[in-house]
Amino acid sequence: MVCGGFACSKNALCALNVVYMLVGLLLIGVAAWGKGLGVVSSIHIIGGVIAVGVFLLLIAVAGLVGAVNHHQVLLFFYMIILGLVFIFQFGISCSCLAINRSKQTDVINASWWVMSNKTRDELERSFDCCGLFNLTTLYQQDYAFCTAICKSRSPTCQMCGEKFLKHSDEALKILGGVGLFFSFTEILGVWLAMRFRNQKDPRANPSAFL
Numbered sequence: 001m002v003c004g005g006f007a008c009s010k011n012a013l014c015a016l017n018v019v020y021m022l023v024g025l026l027l028i029g030v031a032a033w034g035k036g037l038g039v040v041s042s043i044h045i046i047g048g049v050i051a052v053g054v055f056l057l058l059i060a061v062a063g064l065v066g067a068v069n070h071h072q073v074l075l076f077f078y079m080i081i082l083g084l085v086f087i088f089q090f091g092i093s094c095s096c097l098a099i100n101r102s103k104q105t106d107v108i109n110a111s112w113w114v115m116s117n118k119t120r121d122e123l124e125r126s127f128d129c130c131g132l133f134n135l136t137t138l139y140q141q142d143y144a145f146c147t148a149i150c151k152s153r154s155p156t157c158q159m160c161g162e163k164f165l166k167h168s169d170e171a172l173k174i175l176g177g178v179g180l181f182f183s184f185t186e187i188l189g190v191w192l193a194m195r196f197r198n199q200k201d202p203r204a205n206p207s208a209f210l
Contacts, residue, residue, distance in 0.1 A: 009196040013067040016189050020060035023182075027053030059085070063189065067196065075197040079190050086186040093179030096172045104168045108161060109133065117145075124148045129160040 028050055059081055066074030099107075112120065112132045124130055130146035150157040 006196075006199045009192060009199060010067055010070075013189070013192045013196055014064060016185065016192065017060040017063040017067065019185075020056055020189075021064070024053045024055075024057030024060060027056065063193065066193070070196070072197060075193050079193045079197075082186050082189050082193070086183050086190070089179055089186065090183045093176045093183060096176035096179065099172060101165065101169070104165060104172070105133075105161070108164050108168070112161075121145075121147060124160060127160055127163050128157075129163050130157040131159050131161075132164075133159060133161040 032050075059078065062074055063078045063082070065071065066078050109132065115123075124146050125148050128148050128150045130148050130151065146157065148157055
């Protein structure tokens, strides 16, 4: 049987969806691990990561069931959903790679002030810094209530905004690169599902194929 045949397409699609399932379970596990160890306690962050993991897991299960049973309807909706996910993920990945330092500063500044005090305090202790940028009067208030260890070692602490910007370029490049890689695997999944959906099962009754 050549690789373009029914069995090869089925096995390739099953393997791809098993990988998606493992990634989804990994996201859920990492979120639970972070919550359990107290690395991040924000319910919004934890909930977002778990939601992405569950969504990816459901898509993978639908694709796997459709591939194993050669189910026309499941494979059709699998193609549509995976195609929409590709468009969304490709756009986000390109944005991560294209965002400049000025935009990063604006995003960090806007995000900081919508966080709860508890989340800001966790970030300050985690990064060992105080406040965001010394651009507003609120910086002094943040610095006064900061509980980072650096305050006990030195009269001044590094601003959190400087540390965030230092790592944001690298983080955005990694996120953008990984996102682009997975987006192309999604295109591969759409192509495999489309090809497999239109192939005849050699073990089935030929008159039953639509």
